[in-house]
Amino acid sequence: MIRLSHVVKTFPNGSLALKDVSFHVPKGEFVFLTGHSGAGKSTLLRMLYAEERPSQGEVRVGGHLVHALKADEIPRLRRRLGIVFQDFRLLEDRTAFENIAFALEVTGARADTIPARVTRVLTQVGLAAKARAHPRELSGGEQQRVAIARALVNDPAILLADEPTGNLDERATRGVFQLLRDINTSGTVVVMATHDLDLVRQTTYRTIEMREGSVVFDSADEARGEER
């Protein structure tokens, strides 16, 4: 589903954020992307949803050659992805329901299908009862669930999560993480950047560790006994 080959990213200011990164994520996988702050996790995720272009190398996501996409081809890629962030990125002046519906409206979904689809994902994330709540009336964990519901509403093949539990307390973290696991169980690839090592150790999911723009550890290589 995702394949990076020798990806290098140099920013105009000269900072080298990614140095020759290569890995492959097959269908159905859950992958942790770990590493200290500044290791290059966010930059790598931004490559996957075409917010940044690699300076060198190739990025393939679900059949798209992301490194070569033209600007007007990016929306098609993003409709197949769900993206969530540490800071939720909800619109404050809209309810949970409206926030999710917005994602459908602006991608041209048929108006009469929208309510049912929104209700379905709200139920999936366990917030059907809070459909009419505004973000400020929701806890951090609930806000992140709304954001996840919004990411899911277009039935993405891949969910990209950049520190989704970074702003959450332990209880909310567990809940959101469990939700992401459930989403993965139903077949969606999940790539989750995090530096919460407790979370990583709880499971046997594949872990890719980055440091200063390079992959320094990949549990998939370990399992296959390969050298990096």
Added chain:
Amino acid sequence: MRLLTREALLSFRRAPLLSALSVTTIAFSLFTVGLFGLIAINLREALRDLEERVEIVAFVLRGTPPETITLASQDIATFPEVLTVTYVTEDDALARARRELVEFRDAYRDLQVNPLPASLEIRLREGFRDAVHAAAVAERVRGFSFVEDVRFGRDWVEQLDGLRDLAGILGLVIGGVFAAVAIVIIGVTIRLTLLQRAREIHIMRLVGATNWFIRGPFLLEGALKGFLGGVLALVLCYAGYTAFRNNTSVLGGLVFFGPHHMFVIVVFGVFLGLFGSLVSVGRHLRTVSGRLDRRMV
């Protein structure tokens, strides 16, 4: 479509002052164009009377047989520029002089020999009453062997031409400057709206809305402002027109724009609004969203 309209109207509600500013600048730019347009139109209307007097007079050599002149005048009447040809005989000329030139009535009465030549008075069709056409017709008439001299008030006709164009040009120049200002101001307001709505735009981009979908509301907003500006300009023009009409006594009355002109003004307003937002959205969309992405991570 409903979404598009809703999002476009949102900015009027969120930034009423900025929206009012854009509408006002468009209105003023079009008001200026409109005002000078009105002047030009009314000048043209006033000149129409004067124009009718644009006349070419061909003086005929003494002793030319009337049949020759009649024949020639029939020929001249078929020129495409020519409306009418009137044959004024020597006697007609004298009679007219006696009638019109009261001061010389006595002098003319005592004449033994008529000193006035016969002439052909040629009037031109509308649209040909300018110096170029008058000169062309005069030149052709001069070609007739019995024609002694041809006169038309060249200077006078040329001044008429100049006056007619001046108001139009002045209006276009001043209006053009205002239009440029309007485009810039629309650009600025759209940019501020973009910043204000950076979150929406950012999320739209994240979930895969196409650029046209994102631009749509802004373009609609610009077009709407342009439309309102155009209508406001017409209202201002009408107010100015009424005020002027009531405070002066121009005989024959002033005229206002016809429906055709009004339509053009409003369409031009829409165009201004659309253009201003197109430029601004094109330039800032990516920057606004991208900046937000980095700030929020």
